[in-house]
């Protein structure tokens with residue numbers, strides 16, 4: 001019962017604050033480049049926290065951390081870094097241009113979420129934000145728990161690990177082409193002009 005009252009209160013708060021924010025933004029435009037205001041962040045995080053099922057919050061990570069970090073790092077570099085950055089700071093074009101922006105996950109607001117909450121978010125995504133839901137299969141569940149370990153490791157990530165991840169980030173066709181040309185150039189297979197004339 002208490003939870004229902006809190007939930008109702010949370011959503012009412014969201015509507016009121018949302019209305020105020022709409023009035024404010026409709027006067028000054030609504031760009032996703034702007035930083036969310038404090039009331040918006042507060043309303044969104046409170047509503048999210050109230051809507052989180054309590055059994056999800058309390059779940060314990062069933063995967064052993066020591067054996068999975070490399071695997072999770074690879075997964076992060078391939079699927080998550082495009083919005084969150086290899087270091088989890090969110091300072092990449094995609095993450096910065098979303099509203100809300102991808103947060104700095106090394107910091108307290110993320111690190112104080114429970115393992116169960118992080119898992120729930122990875123599996124289910126976050127409504128009205130750019131965060132997709134990645135769950136849906138049994139294999140996926142294991143992968144999400146591994147990512148939870150990786151998120152805990154973000155504040156201690158080393159420069160070496162970041163360099164390793166840069167090699168694993170998805171590449172655009174242009175980048176693949178450029179790498180091929182560079183390799184050919186280094187092998188002496190292509191005239192240097194071909195390399196220097198390449199424009200990006």
Ligand code: HEC
Nearest residue numbers: 079080083098100101102109110121122126129130131147
């Ligand atoms: C298309 C962009 C995008 C991708 C790809 C993405 N995320 Fe997110 N993620 C976001 C955004 C934007 C937020 C912030 C949402 C908010 O504040 O409500 C977020 C929030 C989160 C949060 C909650 C952090 C917090 O403190 O609120 C977690 C955990 C997370 N993402 C994990 C992941 C993982 C793990 C992956 C890869 C499997 C991933 N994300 C891929 C955009 C993305």
